[in-house]
Amino acid sequence: MVAGIIFVVVFVAALIYSTLTLARGRVRVEVCMQFAGRSSCRVASADTEQNALRTAITNACTLIASGVTDSQQCEHSTPLSVKWLK
Numbered sequence: 596m597v598a599g600i601i602f603v604v605v606f607v608a609a610l611i612y613s614t615l616t617l618a619r620g621r622v623r624v625e626v627c628m629q630f631a632g633r634s635s636c637r638v639a640s641a642d643t644e645q646n647a648l649r650t651a652i653t654n655a656c657t658l659i660a661s662g663v664t665d666s667q668q669c670e671h672s673t674p675l676s677v678k679w680l681k
Contacts, residue, residue, distance in 0.1 A: 623680035626651035630669035633659040638680065648677065 624647045627636040635658040639651035656669035 622647045624648055624651050625676075625678040625680060626655055627675040627677075628652060628655040628659065628669060628672065629675050630656060630659050630672060631665065634675060635659045636676075644679075 621640045621642065622644050623638060623640040624644070625636060625638045626648065627634060635655040637651050637654040637658075639647050639654055641647035641650055652670055652674060655674075656666055660666040660669040
């Protein structure tokens, strides 16, 4: 019984610690993309600015481009706006 309680306390403490550690190192960005007359803005977060920017661009282009070729063209175009969030 005591071992079970200790296990639960240690597990919860590890979960809280890992959640707080991951949240501290995150970078958030909002990117707006325009392609084929449509536009979309998306927020993404990642461990680095480059990864967050790439993810936000990909997510925004997913909603406004259709097919692999259009998606690649959209993702390689210049964003309408990039806003770094705290």
